[in-house]
Amino acid sequence: MTDRHSALTSLPANDRKGATSSRGATREQVDAAIRTGLLTGRFIPGKAVTIRGLATDLGVSPMPVREVLQRLAAENALEVKSNGRVQVPDMTPDRFDEVLKARLLLEPELAERSLEKLSKRDVKMLTAIDDEIDQCIISGDAEAYMRLNHAFHFHVYRASGSKVLLPLIDSLWLQFAPFMRTVYGRVGTAILVDQHKEAIRAIKQRDRDALRDAIMGDITDGMGLIGKEILETT
Amino acid sequence: MTDRHSALTSLPANDRKGATSSRGATREQVDAAIRTGLLTGRFIPGKAVTIRGLATDLGVSPMPVREVLQRLAAENALEVKSNGRVQVPDMTPDRFDEVLKARLLLEPELAERSLEKLSKRDVKMLTAIDDEIDQCIISGDAEAYMRLNHAFHFHVYRASGSKVLLPLIDSLWLQFAPFMRTVYGRVGTAILVDQHKEAIRAIKQRDRDALRDAIMGDITDGMGLIGKEILETT
DNA sequence: CGTGTCATTTTGTGATCACAAAATTCACTT
DNA sequence: AAGTGAATTTTGTGATCACAAAATGACACG
Numbered sequence: 433m434t435d436r437h438s439a440l441t442s443l444p445a446n447d448r449k450g451a452t453s454s455r456g457a458t459r460e461q462v463d464a465a466i467r468t469g470l471l472t473g474r475f476i477p478g479k480a481v482t483i484r485g486l487a488t489d490l491g492v493s494p495m496p497v498r499e500v501l502q503r504l505a506a507e508n509a510l511e512v513k514s515n516g517r518v519q520v521p522d523m524t525p526d527r528f529d530e531v532l533k534a535r536l537l538l539e540p541e542l543a544e545r546s547l548e549k550l551s552k553r554d555v556k557m558l559t560a561i562d563d564e565i566d567q568c569i570i571s572g573d574a575e576a577y578m579r580l581n582h583a584f585h586f587h588v589y590r591a592s593g594s595k596v597l598l599p600l601i602d603s604l605w606l607q608f609a610p611f612m613r614t615v616y617g618r619v620g621t622a623i624l625v626d627q628h629k630e631a632i633r634a635i636k637q638r639d640r641d642a643l644r645d646a647i648m649g650d651i652t653d654g655m656g657l658i659g660k661e662i663l664e665t666t
Numbered sequence: 667m668t669d670r671h672s673a674l675t676s677l678p679a680n681d682r683k684g685a686t687s688s689r690g691a692t693r694e695q696v697d698a699a700i701r702t703g704l705l706t707g708r709f710i711p712g713k714a715v716t717i718r719g720l721a722t723d724l725g726v727s728p729m730p731v732r733e734v735l736q737r738l739a740a741e742n743a744l745e746v747k748s749n750g751r752v753q754v755p756d757m758t759p760d761r762f763d764e765v766l767k768a769r770l771l772l773e774p775e776l777a778e779r780s781l782e783k784l785s786k787r788d789v790k791m792l793t794a795i796d797d798e799i800d801q802c803i804i805s806g807d808a809e810a811y812m813r814l815n816h817a818f819h820f821h822v823y824r825a826s827g828s829k830v831l832l833p834l835i836d837s838l839w840l841q842f843a844p845f846m847r848t849v850y851g852r853v854g855t856a857i858l859v860d861q862h863k864e865a866i867r868a869i870k871q872r873d874r875d876a877l878r879d880a881i882m883g884d885i886t887d888g889m890g891l892i893g894k895e896i897l898e899t900t
Numbered sequence: 901c902g903t904g905t906c907a908t909t910t911t912g913t914g915a916t917c918a919c920a921a922a923a924t925t926c927a928c929t930t
Numbered sequence: 931a932a933g934t935g936a937a938t939t940t941t942g943t944g945a946t947c948a949c950a951a952a953a954t955g956a957c958a959c960g
Contacts, residue, residue, distance in 0.1 A: 727946080
């Protein structure tokens with residue numbers, strides 16, 4: 433068996449001709465692979481992550497993995513323990529509370545900044561994503577749900593062209609995503625509710641306050657209700 | 667001549683016995699060295715930073731420097747260009763605006779969270795730091811001013827025990843510090859004003875709103891007034 | 901004197917190695 | 931059979947190497 437411990441599809445294999453072989457291409461691919469792995473919940477909190485393991489999983493040398501792990505550790509998406517071991521951080525009530533607070537402070541602000549930049553084409557795109565999300569909730573596909581929910585929010589946020597707030601929010605998502613995945617694993621996706629439709633309407637009407645409210649509502653719907661009690665009953 | 671391009675004191679030389687030789691000790695030292703270098707403005711925005719250069723400056727192999735540079739790039743303290751070259755990002759009006767906004771959102775919040783944890787001993791420490799700051803303003807020592815101003819704010823923030831908001835704020839400081847250094851280089855430190863004394867008073871009186879106001883005032887005093895016009899007149 | 905071209909040097913990247921610390925396995929004792 | 935010790939494997943770290951891309955400098959030509 434060549435498969436190691438867990439889930440990460442091998443890299444595009446660097447197969448035939450070129451692809452985009454520029455400076456640091458391998459590192460970028462490794463970064464993207466691990467990052468989406470974290471955002472879709474394919475890494476379990478508390479579980480150790482080894483450099484050589486990921487390297488062989490992805491079919492590359494340990495070198496780019498080392499650098500990517502450092503990057504993700506700097507974003508608090510991973511935790512380097514004193515022994516040098518790297519793992520997905522465990523969620524604690526305090527951490528959860530802070531992430532929730534930070535999201536509520538930053539995301540509405542960035543959404544508002546995106547508002548003027550969002551075109552009709554973006555609205556169409558967001559509607560399409562939201563439709564897919566609804567299907568995922570019905571079908572119970574947690575991983576696809578997480579991927580699409582991320583796509584929805586960041587399609588809005590990216591429109592702002594932000595170089596400061598966006599990376600901060602990026603860091604936050606990387607921190608809570610693995611935990612949320614375990615939540616969905618327990619309670620299922622049926623209970624999920626969001627305010628994406630309210631957000632889309634607010635964007636259409638160019639209503640800043642309505643957009644802020646929708647984003648804040650969406651965050652509290654997604655995190656505020658569920659997470660707390662899970663953490664407390666563990 | 668062994669000295670390379672610029673300012674970074676060689677590492678404690680790994681001199682006599684041990685110090686704290688644990689896992690990743692070298693990397694931590696390199697990280698601390700570059701980080702404080704950025705926070706005190708010893709790196710000039712736009713100036714390229716080379717791995718081998720820093721490595722020889724610090725007397726270590728390129729290896730730990732590579733990892734640290736990736737970490738700092740992940741925090742947006744450094745910028746990796748498409749050629750792979752690493753440099754201190756240039757400040758732009760947009761970036762400046764975003765950093766200011768983010769600081770105003772996050773720092774008062776974390777200060778408030780720190781309030782209950784701050785003891786009389788902390789107040790004494792903060793007062794001592796603020797006294798030193800006043801001297802720096804008079805003597806015009808910009809580098810010491812930046813170091814102490816950072817020490818003041820983060821002594822407050824660290825008391826909160828935050829694991830989420832604190833790293834975000836850390837990232838923000840790393841982003842604007844190198845630029846502010848160039849500002850002080852132009853206009854001097856005489857014009858500097860802060861609201862540290864108001865903050866200390868608020869801490870003493872356990873006044874949450876007053877502390878928020880002091881922190882916000884301090885931020886706008888330090889950044890809001892100066893930075894904008896500098897950027898626009900360039 | 902400016903400009904484009906070519907050779908040289910520098911730089912980042914990925915890979916591999918050697919080593920020590922840590923974790924794991926396993927045999928042995930009680 | 932359970933606990934304990936040593937032996938073995940795994941892992942992170944720092945260093946070095948080879949290579950290609952990029953930057954730098956020299957130099958010839960207009």
